[in-house]
Amino acid sequence: MKRLVATSLTVDLGRRRALATVDLTLEPGRLTVIVGPNGAGKTTLLRALAGLVAPVGGDVTLDGEPVRWMRTSERARSIAYLPQGGTIAWPLPVRNVVALGRLPHGERPDSLSDSGRKAVAEAMAAADVTGFEDRPATELSGGERARVLLARALATKAPVLLVDEPVAALDPRHELTVLQVLKAHAAAGANVVAIMHNLTLAARFADDIVVLDRGRIGAHGTPEDVFTEAQLAASFGISAHVSREAGGLVVVAENPLAEAP
Numbered sequence: 712m713k714r715l716v717a718t719s720l721t722v723d724l725g726r727r728r729a730l731a732t733v734d735l736t737l738e739p740g741r742l743t744v745i746v747g748p749n750g751a752g753k754t755t756l757l758r759a760l761a762g763l764v765a766p767v768g769g770d771v772t773l774d775g776e777p778v779r780w781m782r783t784s785e786r787a788r789s790i791a792y793l794p795q796g797g798t799i800a801w802p803l804p805v806r807n808v809v810a811l812g813r814l815p816h817g818e819r820p821d822s823l824s825d826s827g828r829k830a831v832a833e834a835m836a837a838a839d840v841t842g843f844e845d846r847p848a849t850e851l852s853g854g855e856r857a858r859v860l861l862a863r864a865l866a867t868k869a870p871v872l873l874v875d876e877p878v879a880a881l882d883p884r885h886e887l888t889v890l891q892v893l894k895a896h897a898a899a900g901a902n903v904v905a906i907m908h909n910l911t912l913a914a915r916f917a918d919d920i921v922v923l924d925r926g927r928i929g930a931h932g933t934p935e936d937v938f939t940e941a942q943l944a945a946s947f948g949i950s951a952h953v954s955r956e957a958g959g960l961v962v963v964a965e966n967p968l969a970e971a972p
């Protein structure tokens with residue numbers, strides 16, 4: 712159970728300030744969804760939380776330990792990171808690509824431990840890639856590849872899972888199954904953070920929502936707290952209909968407002 716905390720986190724990319732004094736506590740056992748307009752700094756925040764980008768100010772800690780001081784192997788065992796639109800360069804069989812998720816544990820695809828083999832099998836089942844586990848990973852569709860890379864991240868069994876737009880390329884059925892997997896992973900104790908653009912799915916699946924707005928936290932709370940029509944207008948420049956149905960909060964984006972936020 713790992714708590715991830717950003718304190719006054721400030722990141723510059725080139726001459727641009729991508730994140731400005733971000734304070735954020737991400738609790739284990741919850742699926743937190745980060746939303747925000749294009750260019751708001753979501754990917755930068757996720758990369759900084761993973762210790763992959765050096766802040767110019769502030770820090771990120773995992774249970775009190777600064778992530779940038781952690782040894783690379785320890786960090787990779789603790790924090791699994793799935794980048795946006797990941798690619799696979801080598802024509803390895805899908806099962807071997809998923810098994811690469813065990814590298815932080817010192818296990819190679821041809822030398823998996825019993826627990827490693829179990830983790831790989833569970834990850835392949837969760838991401839629904841068992842039907843094509845022997846195919847070369849370079850010969851997959853975009854959505855299939857996205858599920859293989861998610862399975863690789865799941866196979867690490869890291870207590871923190873950071874995923875950048877995990878459902879962007881997926882069909883509706885796999886969108887739902889992947890979000891159910893992320894939710895179950897969080898319910899089992901992991902600290903799961905996902906970037907998403909689909910506000911309807913975010914409202915339905917997230918335990919917590921973070922709205923990032925021009926490099927700052929615009930709002931942080933439950934979907935009910937954050938997804939108000941006023942907040943959606945202010946952060947996204949859209950009119951939206953928000954209603955509470957039997958299945959939970961329903962957010963329907965309706966129209967762009969005349970003025971961008």
Ligand SMILES: Nc1ncnc2c1ncn2[C@@H]1O[C@H](COP(=O)(O)OP(=O)(O)OP(=O)(O)O)[C@@H](O)[C@H]1O
Binds near residue numbers: 724726747
């Ligand atoms: N290498 C870079 N050098 C300079 N600026 C960059 C670089 N990469 C990204 N940026 C800028 O930093 C800001 C934050 O980018 P980031 O990718 O974090 O946004 P995002 O919220 O993830 O966007 P999107 O929804 O489009 O994926 C943007 O204004 C972007 O143009």
